Amino acid sequence: MTTAGKPITCKAAVAWGPPRRPKTRNHRICHTDAYTLSGQDPEGLFPVILGHEGGGIVESVGEGVTNVQPGDHVIPLYIPQCGECKFCKSPKTNLCQKIRVTQGQGVMPDGTSRFTCNGKKVYHFMGCSTFSEYTVVADISVAKVNPNAELDKICLLGCGVPTGYGAALNTAKVEKGSTCAVWGLGAVGLAVGIGCKAAGASKIIGVDVNPDKFKIAKDFGFTDFVNPKDYEKPIQEVLAEKTDGGLDFTFECVGNVQTMRAALESCHKGWGVSTIVGVAGAGQEISTRPFQLVTGRVWKGTAFGGWKSRDSVPKLVEEYCHKPQIMPLDKFITHNLKFGQINEAFHLMHKGER
Numbered sequence: 001m002t003t004a005g006k007p008i009t010c011k012a013a014v015a016w017g018p019p020r021r022p023k024t025r026n027h028r029i030c031h032t033d034a035y036t037l038s039g040q041d042p043e044g045l046f047p048v049i050l051g052h053e054g055g056g057i058v059e060s061v062g063e064g065v066t067n068v069q070p071g072d073h074v075i076p077l078y079i080p081q082c083g084e085c086k087f088c089k090s091p092k093t094n095l096c097q098k099i100r101v102t103q104g105q106g107v108m109p110d111g112t113s114r115f116t117c118n119g120k121k122v123y124h125f126m127g128c129s130t131f132s133e134y135t136v137v138a139d140i141s142v143a144k145v146n147p148n149a150e151l152d153k154i155c156l157l158g159c160g161v162p163t164g165y166g167a168a169l170n171t172a173k174v175e176k177g178s179t180c181a182v183w184g185l186g187a188v189g190l191a192v193g194i195g196c197k198a199a200g201a202s203k204i205i206g207v208d209v210n211p212d213k214f215k216i217a218k219d220f221g222f223t224d225f226v227n228p229k230d231y232e233k234p235i236q237e238v239l240a241e242k243t244d245g246g247l248d249f250t251f252e253c254v255g256n257v258q259t260m261r262a263a264l265e266s267c268h269k270g271w272g273v274s275t276i277v278g279v280a281g282a283g284q285e286i287s288t289r290p291f292q293l294v295t296g297r298v299w300k301g302t303a304f305g306g307w308k309s310r311d312s313v314p315k316l317v318e319e320y321c322h323k324p325q326i327m328p329l330d331k332f333i334t335h336n337l338k339f340g341q342i343n344e345a346f347h348l349m350h351k352g353e354r
Protein backbone atom coordinates (compact mmCIF):
# COMPACT_ATOMS: atom_id res chain seq x y z
CA MET A 1 0.00 0.00 0.00
CA THR A 2 1.44 3.38 -0.96
CA THR A 3 1.98 6.07 1.65
CA ALA A 4 1.79 8.84 -0.96
CA GLY A 5 -0.19 11.77 0.39
CA LYS A 6 -0.88 10.04 3.74
CA PRO A 7 0.50 10.98 7.15
CA ILE A 8 3.32 8.79 8.48
CA THR A 9 3.83 8.41 12.22
CA CYS A 10 7.51 8.00 12.98
CA LYS A 11 10.31 8.86 15.39
CA ALA A 12 11.94 12.23 14.94
CA ALA A 13 14.22 14.38 17.02
CA VAL A 14 12.22 17.50 17.76
CA ALA A 15 14.24 20.44 19.11
CA TRP A 16 11.70 22.43 21.13
CA GLY A 17 14.04 25.33 21.80
CA PRO A 18 17.66 26.10 22.54
CA PRO A 19 18.98 24.07 24.25
CA ARG A 20 16.80 20.95 24.26
CA ARG A 21 17.10 17.51 22.68
CA PRO A 22 17.02 15.63 19.29
CA LYS A 23 17.38 11.95 17.67
CA THR A 24 18.63 10.07 14.28
CA ARG A 25 19.34 7.31 11.43
CA ASN A 26 21.81 7.45 8.38
CA HIS A 27 22.81 10.93 9.35
CA ARG A 28 25.70 13.00 10.55
CA ILE A 29 25.72 16.00 12.84
CA CYS A 30 27.26 19.13 11.37
CA HIS A 31 28.41 22.02 13.55
CA THR A 32 25.68 24.11 11.90
CA ASP A 33 22.99 21.95 13.59
CA ALA A 34 24.60 22.76 16.95
CA TYR A 35 24.81 26.44 15.98
CA THR A 36 21.08 26.65 15.23
CA LEU A 37 20.23 24.60 18.34
CA SER A 38 22.29 27.04 20.44
CA GLY A 39 19.99 29.90 19.46
CA GLN A 40 22.70 31.86 17.59
CA ASP A 41 21.18 31.42 14.12
CA PRO A 42 19.21 34.54 13.16
CA GLU A 43 17.00 32.27 11.03
CA GLY A 44 16.53 29.69 13.82
CA LEU A 45 12.93 28.64 14.51
CA PHE A 46 11.52 26.29 17.16
CA PRO A 47 10.18 23.69 17.54
CA VAL A 48 12.15 22.22 14.67
CA ILE A 49 13.50 18.93 13.34
CA LEU A 50 17.18 19.72 12.77
CA GLY A 51 19.68 17.80 10.60
CA HIS A 52 20.76 18.46 7.03
CA GLU A 53 23.35 15.75 6.37
CA GLY A 54 21.70 12.44 5.58
CA GLY A 55 20.95 9.67 3.14
CA GLY A 56 17.71 7.82 2.58
CA ILE A 57 15.37 5.90 0.31
CA VAL A 58 12.36 7.55 -1.30
CA GLU A 59 9.16 6.29 0.35
CA SER A 60 6.67 8.15 -1.85
CA VAL A 61 6.51 11.15 -4.15
CA GLY A 62 3.98 13.93 -4.60
CA GLU A 63 1.96 14.61 -7.72
CA GLY A 64 4.05 15.72 -10.69
CA VAL A 65 7.40 14.64 -9.26
CA THR A 66 9.41 12.96 -12.01
CA ASN A 67 13.07 13.25 -11.01
CA VAL A 68 12.84 10.54 -8.33
CA GLN A 69 10.59 7.58 -7.59
CA PRO A 70 9.94 5.29 -4.61
CA GLY A 71 12.97 3.10 -3.92
CA ASP A 72 15.54 5.58 -5.23
CA HIS A 73 18.52 6.26 -2.99
CA VAL A 74 18.86 9.98 -2.35
CA ILE A 75 20.84 12.59 -0.47
CA PRO A 76 18.85 15.62 0.73
CA LEU A 77 20.26 18.98 -0.37
CA TYR A 78 20.13 22.16 1.67
CA ILE A 79 21.11 24.07 -1.44
CA PRO A 80 18.74 22.79 -4.10
CA GLN A 81 19.22 23.03 -7.85
CA CYS A 82 16.11 23.93 -9.83
CA GLY A 83 18.02 24.48 -13.07
CA GLU A 84 15.73 27.40 -13.96
CA CYS A 85 16.51 30.38 -11.72
CA LYS A 86 19.16 32.91 -12.72
CA PHE A 87 21.51 31.53 -10.06
CA CYS A 88 21.22 28.00 -11.48
CA LYS A 89 21.76 29.33 -14.99
CA SER A 90 24.93 31.15 -13.95
CA PRO A 91 28.15 29.12 -13.85
CA LYS A 92 29.38 31.56 -11.18
CA THR A 93 27.30 30.25 -8.26
CA ASN A 94 25.59 27.20 -6.76
CA LEU A 95 23.14 29.25 -4.65
CA CYS A 96 19.79 28.26 -6.24
CA GLN A 97 17.22 30.73 -4.90
CA LYS A 98 14.02 29.02 -6.09
CA ILE A 99 12.86 28.05 -2.58
CA ARG A 100 15.34 29.96 -0.38
CA VAL A 101 12.70 32.23 1.19
CA THR A 102 10.33 29.47 2.35
CA GLN A 103 13.30 27.29 3.35
CA GLY A 104 14.48 30.08 5.67
CA GLN A 105 10.96 30.28 7.10
CA GLY A 106 11.08 26.58 8.02
CA VAL A 107 8.35 25.50 5.64
CA MET A 108 7.87 23.73 2.31
CA PRO A 109 7.65 25.81 -0.92
CA ASP A 110 3.84 25.88 -0.57
CA GLY A 111 4.19 27.56 2.83
CA THR A 112 3.13 24.53 4.90
CA SER A 113 4.98 22.45 7.46
CA ARG A 114 4.58 18.69 7.04
CA PHE A 115 5.56 17.88 10.64
CA THR A 116 3.49 17.86 13.79
CA CYS A 117 4.32 16.58 17.27
CA ASN A 118 1.74 16.34 20.04
CA GLY A 119 -0.60 18.33 17.80
CA LYS A 120 1.85 21.22 17.49
CA LYS A 121 3.36 22.48 14.22
CA VAL A 122 7.06 21.66 13.92
CA TYR A 123 9.34 23.57 11.51
CA HIS A 124 11.54 22.13 8.76
CA PHE A 125 15.28 22.90 8.86
CA MET A 126 17.44 23.91 5.90
CA GLY A 127 14.92 22.18 3.63
CA CYS A 128 16.10 18.77 4.92
CA SER A 129 15.19 17.91 8.59
CA THR A 130 17.16 14.69 8.51
CA PHE A 131 16.94 13.95 12.27
CA SER A 132 13.80 11.97 11.59
CA GLU A 133 12.99 8.48 10.34
CA TYR A 134 10.94 10.09 7.54
CA THR A 135 11.19 13.60 6.18
CA VAL A 136 9.53 15.62 3.43
CA VAL A 137 11.63 17.67 1.01
CA ALA A 138 11.10 19.55 -2.24
CA ASP A 139 11.81 17.57 -5.41
CA ILE A 140 14.66 19.95 -6.30
CA SER A 141 16.20 19.29 -2.86
CA VAL A 142 17.34 15.71 -3.44
CA ALA A 143 20.13 14.15 -5.47
CA LYS A 144 19.49 10.63 -6.78
CA VAL A 145 22.62 8.56 -6.18
CA ASN A 146 24.10 5.15 -6.94
CA PRO A 147 22.03 2.59 -4.96
CA ASN A 148 25.12 0.40 -4.50
CA ALA A 149 26.87 3.06 -2.40
CA GLU A 150 26.41 2.57 1.36
CA LEU A 151 24.05 5.21 2.67
CA ASP A 152 25.74 5.24 6.08
CA LYS A 153 28.93 6.47 4.36
CA ILE A 154 27.63 8.67 1.56
CA CYS A 155 25.35 10.59 3.93
CA LEU A 156 28.58 12.52 4.62
CA LEU A 157 28.26 13.98 1.14
CA GLY A 158 25.24 16.00 2.28
CA CYS A 159 27.34 18.80 3.75
CA GLY A 160 30.72 18.85 5.52
CA VAL A 161 32.88 16.84 3.13
CA PRO A 162 31.74 18.44 -0.16
CA THR A 163 31.87 21.84 1.54
CA GLY A 164 35.54 21.58 2.51
CA TYR A 165 36.59 19.69 -0.63
CA GLY A 166 34.82 22.19 -2.90
CA ALA A 167 36.10 25.18 -0.92
CA ALA A 168 39.60 24.16 -2.02
CA LEU A 169 38.80 23.04 -5.56
CA ASN A 170 35.90 25.25 -6.67
CA THR A 171 36.01 28.40 -4.57
CA ALA A 172 39.69 29.03 -3.83
CA LYS A 173 40.89 27.01 -6.84
CA VAL A 174 44.02 25.84 -5.03
CA GLU A 175 46.99 25.52 -7.38
CA LYS A 176 49.61 22.81 -7.73
CA GLY A 177 52.66 23.48 -5.57
CA SER A 178 50.88 26.16 -3.51
CA THR A 179 50.98 26.63 0.27
CA CYS A 180 47.72 26.38 2.25
CA ALA A 181 46.58 26.77 5.85
CA VAL A 182 43.28 25.62 7.35
CA TRP A 183 41.80 26.91 10.65
CA GLY A 184 39.62 24.28 12.39
CA LEU A 185 40.22 20.57 11.89
CA GLY A 186 36.64 19.31 12.20
CA ALA A 187 35.05 17.43 9.30
CA VAL A 188 34.94 20.57 7.16
CA GLY A 189 38.59 21.53 7.74
CA LEU A 190 39.75 17.96 7.16
CA ALA A 191 37.84 17.94 3.88
CA VAL A 192 39.62 21.14 2.85
CA GLY A 193 42.80 19.12 3.45
CA ILE A 194 41.76 16.40 0.98
CA GLY A 195 40.82 19.11 -1.55
CA CYS A 196 44.19 20.88 -1.21
CA LYS A 197 45.96 17.54 -1.53
CA ALA A 198 43.94 16.62 -4.65
CA ALA A 199 44.92 19.99 -6.14
CA GLY A 200 48.62 19.21 -5.55
CA ALA A 201 49.41 21.73 -2.77
CA SER A 202 53.00 21.42 -1.52
CA LYS A 203 52.28 22.44 2.09
CA ILE A 204 49.00 22.15 4.00
CA ILE A 205 49.14 23.60 7.52
CA GLY A 206 46.45 22.69 10.05
CA VAL A 207 45.73 25.41 12.63
CA ASP A 208 43.71 24.27 15.64
CA VAL A 209 43.57 24.90 19.37
CA ASN A 210 42.95 21.19 20.01
CA PRO A 211 46.26 19.34 19.38
CA ASP A 212 44.44 15.98 19.49
CA LYS A 213 43.26 16.84 15.96
CA PHE A 214 46.80 16.94 14.53
CA LYS A 215 47.40 13.19 14.52
CA ILE A 216 44.10 12.53 12.72
CA ALA A 217 44.71 15.32 10.22
CA LYS A 218 47.96 13.75 8.92
CA ASP A 219 45.70 11.18 7.26
CA PHE A 220 43.87 13.93 5.34
CA GLY A 221 46.84 15.46 3.55
CA PHE A 222 48.02 17.91 6.22
CA THR A 223 51.80 18.29 6.29
CA ASP A 224 52.33 20.74 9.18
CA PHE A 225 50.48 21.87 12.30
CA VAL A 226 50.30 25.00 14.41
CA ASN A 227 48.51 25.53 17.71
CA PRO A 228 48.00 29.30 18.24
CA LYS A 229 48.04 28.66 22.01
CA ASP A 230 51.74 27.73 21.76
CA TYR A 231 52.72 31.28 20.73
CA GLU A 232 52.75 34.67 22.42
CA LYS A 233 52.49 36.61 19.15
CA PRO A 234 49.59 36.72 16.66
CA ILE A 235 49.30 33.59 14.54
CA GLN A 236 49.51 35.66 11.34
CA GLU A 237 53.09 36.65 12.30
CA VAL A 238 53.99 33.07 13.17
CA LEU A 239 52.72 31.80 9.82
CA ALA A 240 54.34 34.61 7.82
CA GLU A 241 57.71 33.62 9.33
CA LYS A 242 57.16 29.95 8.58
CA THR A 243 56.09 30.52 4.96
CA ASP A 244 58.33 33.26 3.56
CA GLY A 245 55.74 36.03 3.93
CA GLY A 246 52.42 34.19 4.00
CA LEU A 247 50.22 31.53 2.50
CA ASP A 248 48.88 31.29 -1.04
CA PHE A 249 45.51 29.98 0.23
CA THR A 250 43.88 30.01 3.68
CA PHE A 251 40.55 28.63 4.87
CA GLU A 252 38.52 29.44 7.98
CA CYS A 253 36.51 26.40 9.12
CA VAL A 254 35.72 27.42 12.71
CA GLY A 255 33.00 30.07 12.48
CA ASN A 256 34.90 32.63 14.58
CA VAL A 257 35.38 36.18 13.33
CA GLN A 258 38.83 36.47 14.97
CA THR A 259 40.11 33.40 13.12
CA MET A 260 38.54 34.74 9.91
CA ARG A 261 40.69 37.87 10.31
CA ALA A 262 43.78 35.84 11.16
CA ALA A 263 43.25 33.64 8.07
CA LEU A 264 42.97 36.66 5.78
CA GLU A 265 45.99 38.38 7.30
CA SER A 266 48.07 35.18 7.03
CA CYS A 267 47.77 35.33 3.24
CA HIS A 268 50.73 36.37 1.12
CA LYS A 269 50.80 39.98 -0.01
CA GLY A 270 49.88 40.43 -3.67
CA TRP A 271 47.98 37.20 -4.29
CA GLY A 272 46.87 35.29 -1.16
CA VAL A 273 43.25 34.11 -1.18
CA SER A 274 41.34 33.48 2.05
CA THR A 275 38.06 31.55 1.97
CA ILE A 276 35.51 31.79 4.78
CA VAL A 277 33.69 28.51 5.31
CA GLY A 278 32.72 28.76 9.01
CA VAL A 279 29.33 30.18 9.99
CA ALA A 280 29.50 32.96 12.61
CA GLY A 281 26.72 33.72 15.09
CA ALA A 282 24.05 36.41 14.84
CA GLY A 283 25.44 39.93 15.17
CA GLN A 284 29.06 38.97 14.49
CA GLU A 285 30.97 40.97 11.89
CA ILE A 286 34.36 40.55 10.24
CA SER A 287 36.99 43.28 10.18
CA THR A 288 40.49 43.94 8.92
CA ARG A 289 42.45 46.94 7.68
CA PRO A 290 41.34 47.68 4.10
CA PHE A 291 45.08 47.89 3.39
CA GLN A 292 45.10 44.07 3.57
CA LEU A 293 42.90 43.98 0.46
CA VAL A 294 44.51 46.99 -1.20
CA THR A 295 47.76 45.07 -1.10
CA GLY A 296 46.35 42.13 -3.01
CA ARG A 297 44.82 39.70 -0.52
CA VAL A 298 41.39 38.42 -1.53
CA TRP A 299 38.54 37.52 0.84
CA LYS A 300 36.03 34.94 -0.40
CA GLY A 301 33.29 32.75 1.04
CA THR A 302 31.69 29.47 0.11
CA ALA A 303 28.44 27.60 0.71
CA PHE A 304 28.41 23.83 0.09
CA GLY A 305 31.83 24.22 -1.51
CA GLY A 306 30.36 25.87 -4.58
CA TRP A 307 28.95 22.57 -5.88
CA LYS A 308 25.81 22.75 -8.01
CA SER A 309 24.12 20.18 -5.86
CA ARG A 310 21.99 17.85 -7.99
CA ASP A 311 24.63 17.71 -10.73
CA SER A 312 27.58 17.23 -8.40
CA VAL A 313 26.56 15.06 -5.44
CA PRO A 314 25.97 11.92 -7.60
CA LYS A 315 29.45 12.48 -9.10
CA LEU A 316 30.99 12.80 -5.64
CA VAL A 317 29.32 9.51 -4.70
CA GLU A 318 30.96 7.89 -7.75
CA GLU A 319 34.29 9.42 -6.76
CA TYR A 320 33.95 7.77 -3.34
CA CYS A 321 33.01 4.42 -4.93
CA HIS A 322 35.81 4.39 -7.52
CA LYS A 323 38.54 6.64 -6.10
CA PRO A 324 38.33 6.28 -2.30
CA GLN A 325 41.99 7.35 -2.05
CA ILE A 326 40.87 10.82 -3.21
CA MET A 327 37.47 10.83 -1.46
CA PRO A 328 38.20 8.83 1.73
CA LEU A 329 34.76 9.09 3.36
CA ASP A 330 35.36 6.12 5.69
CA LYS A 331 38.18 8.03 7.41
CA PHE A 332 35.76 10.76 8.51
CA ILE A 333 33.70 8.31 10.57
CA THR A 334 34.80 8.20 14.19
CA HIS A 335 31.63 6.99 15.93
CA ASN A 336 28.50 5.14 14.81
CA LEU A 337 25.62 5.84 17.17
CA LYS A 338 21.99 4.76 17.20
CA PHE A 339 19.07 7.14 16.55
CA GLY A 340 18.33 7.42 20.28
CA GLN A 341 21.90 8.48 21.06
CA ILE A 342 21.81 11.78 19.21
CA ASN A 343 22.36 13.85 22.34
CA GLU A 344 25.52 11.85 22.95
CA ALA A 345 26.63 12.65 19.38
CA PHE A 346 26.22 16.37 20.11
CA HIS A 347 28.25 15.96 23.31
CA LEU A 348 31.04 14.15 21.40
CA MET A 349 31.14 16.94 18.83
CA HIS A 350 31.32 19.63 21.50
CA LYS A 351 34.12 17.69 23.22
CA GLY A 352 36.02 17.83 19.93
CA GLU A 353 35.60 14.12 19.23
CA ARG A 354 33.72 14.73 15.96
Ligand SMILES: NC(=O)C1=CN([C@@H]2O[C@H](COP(=O)(O)OP(=O)(O)OC[C@H]3O[C@@H](n4cnc5c(N)ncnc54)[C@H](OP(=O)(O)O)[C@@H]3O)[C@@H](O)[C@H]2O)C=CC1
Nearest residue numbers: 031032184186187188208209210254255278279303304352
Ligand atom coordinates in the same frame (compact mmCIF):
# COMPACT_ATOMS: atom_id res chain seq x y z
N1 LIG B 1 29.81 27.34 4.46
C1 LIG B 1 29.25 26.15 4.46
O1 LIG B 1 28.62 25.72 3.48
C2 LIG B 1 29.37 25.30 5.66
C3 LIG B 1 29.84 25.81 6.83
N2 LIG B 1 29.98 25.02 7.93
C4 LIG B 1 30.56 25.64 9.12
O2 LIG B 1 31.94 25.26 9.15
C5 LIG B 1 32.42 25.29 10.50
C6 LIG B 1 33.12 23.98 10.83
O3 LIG B 1 32.18 22.90 10.87
P1 LIG B 1 32.61 21.47 11.48
O4 LIG B 1 33.87 20.99 10.84
O5 LIG B 1 31.39 20.62 11.43
O6 LIG B 1 32.92 21.94 12.99
P2 LIG B 1 33.78 21.27 14.17
O7 LIG B 1 33.27 21.86 15.43
O8 LIG B 1 33.77 19.79 14.02
O9 LIG B 1 35.28 21.78 13.89
C7 LIG B 1 35.76 23.05 14.24
C8 LIG B 1 37.20 22.91 14.73
O10 LIG B 1 37.74 24.21 15.00
C9 LIG B 1 38.46 24.15 16.24
N3 LIG B 1 38.58 25.50 16.83
C10 LIG B 1 37.79 26.13 17.73
N4 LIG B 1 38.26 27.37 18.00
C11 LIG B 1 39.39 27.51 17.26
C12 LIG B 1 40.34 28.56 17.11
N5 LIG B 1 40.21 29.71 17.77
N6 LIG B 1 41.39 28.38 16.28
C13 LIG B 1 41.54 27.21 15.58
N7 LIG B 1 40.66 26.17 15.69
C14 LIG B 1 39.61 26.33 16.50
C15 LIG B 1 37.61 23.22 17.08
O11 LIG B 1 38.33 22.76 18.21
P3 LIG B 1 37.48 22.22 19.49
O12 LIG B 1 36.96 20.90 19.10
O13 LIG B 1 38.50 22.16 20.58
O14 LIG B 1 36.40 23.25 19.73
C16 LIG B 1 37.34 22.13 16.04
O15 LIG B 1 38.44 21.24 15.93
C17 LIG B 1 31.18 25.59 11.37
O16 LIG B 1 31.15 26.98 11.61
C18 LIG B 1 30.02 25.19 10.47
O17 LIG B 1 28.83 25.86 10.83
C19 LIG B 1 29.70 23.68 7.91
C20 LIG B 1 29.24 23.12 6.76
C21 LIG B 1 28.96 23.89 5.56
Ligand SMILES: N[C@@H](CCC(=O)N[C@@H](CSC=O)C(=O)NCC(=O)O)C(=O)O
Nearest residue numbers: 030032041042043079100159279303304
Ligand atom coordinates in the same frame (compact mmCIF):
# COMPACT_ATOMS: atom_id res chain seq x y z
N1 LIG C 1 20.95 30.74 8.79
C1 LIG C 1 22.27 31.30 8.93
C2 LIG C 1 23.10 31.00 7.70
C3 LIG C 1 23.79 29.71 7.85
C4 LIG C 1 24.64 29.44 6.63
O1 LIG C 1 25.45 30.25 6.24
N2 LIG C 1 24.47 28.28 6.04
C5 LIG C 1 25.30 27.82 4.96
C6 LIG C 1 25.42 26.37 5.04
S1 LIG C 1 26.07 25.83 6.57
C7 LIG C 1 25.92 24.22 6.50
O2 LIG C 1 26.23 23.51 7.38
C8 LIG C 1 24.70 28.14 3.60
O3 LIG C 1 24.59 27.34 2.71
N3 LIG C 1 24.34 29.34 3.40
C9 LIG C 1 23.70 29.75 2.19
C10 LIG C 1 22.28 30.11 2.47
O4 LIG C 1 21.58 30.51 1.52
O5 LIG C 1 21.86 29.99 3.62
C11 LIG C 1 22.23 32.81 9.10
O6 LIG C 1 21.19 33.39 8.78
O7 LIG C 1 23.25 33.34 9.53
Ligand SMILES: [Zn+2]
Nearest residue numbers: 030032159160
Ligand atom coordinates in the same frame (compact mmCIF):
# COMPACT_ATOMS: atom_id res chain seq x y z
ZN1 LIG D 1 26.39 21.36 7.49
Ligand SMILES: [Zn+2]
Nearest residue numbers: 082085088096
Ligand atom coordinates in the same frame (compact mmCIF):
# COMPACT_ATOMS: atom_id res chain seq x y z
ZN1 LIG E 1 17.67 27.43 -9.13
